[in-house]
Amino acid sequence: MKYKGSCHCGKVAFEVEGEVTEAMSCNCSICSRKGSLLWFVPRDKLRLLTPEQDASTYLFNKHVIKHRFCSNCGIHPYGEGSDPIGNAMAAVNIRCLEDFDLSSVPVKQFDGRSA
Numbered sequence: 001m002k003y004k005g006s007c008h009c010g011k012v013a014f015e016v017e018g019e020v021t022e023a024m025s026c027n028c029s030i031c032s033r034k035g036s037l038l039w040f041v042p043r044d045k046l047r048l049l050t051p052e053q054d055a056s057t058y059l060f061n062k063h064v065i066k067h068r069f070c071s072n073c074g075i076h077p078y079g080e081g082s083d084p085i086g087n088a089m090a091a092v093n094i095r096c097l098e099d100f101d102l103s104s105v106p107v108k109q110f111d112g113r114s115a
Contacts, residue, residue: 004049005096007070007077013049014077016041016092020105023094028112030060030067034076036093037107043080043088065091 003020006013016039023037031038048055055077058067065081077096083089094100 003097007075009073012055012070017045026110026112038091046090
C-alpha cells in the first residue's frame with residue numbers, strides 16, 4: 001500500500017510504501033515526549049514530496065538517528081537511521097499518515113530508556 005503523510009502545516013510531506021502490521025511506542029527521552037507511534041520501513045520506501053531542506057534535523061545521544069521535524073509547526077513525521085546490519089531505514093510516525101486508522105495495528109512497547 002502507498003500512504004501519504006505530512007507534518008501539521010504540510011511543509012514536510014511524504015509518501016511511504018509498505019504494509020503497516022505493527023507500530024512501536026518507545027519510552028526513551030525523546031519518543032516519550034513526542035508521543036510518536038513508529039513504523040519502520042526501508043529508507044527507499046519513503047519518498048519526500050517536499051524539498052528535503054524543509055525537514056529540520058535533531059540529533060542527540062549517539063547522533064545515529066536523524067529525528068526529522070518541521071521547523072514551522074514542530075511535528076516529527078519521520079526519522080532516519082540504520083538497522084543493526086547497516087541498512088538505511090526510516091521510522092515513520094503513523095500519527096502523521098492521512099486517513100489512517102491507528103486502532104487497526106497493534107502497538108509494541110520498546111524500552112528505549114534501558115537501551
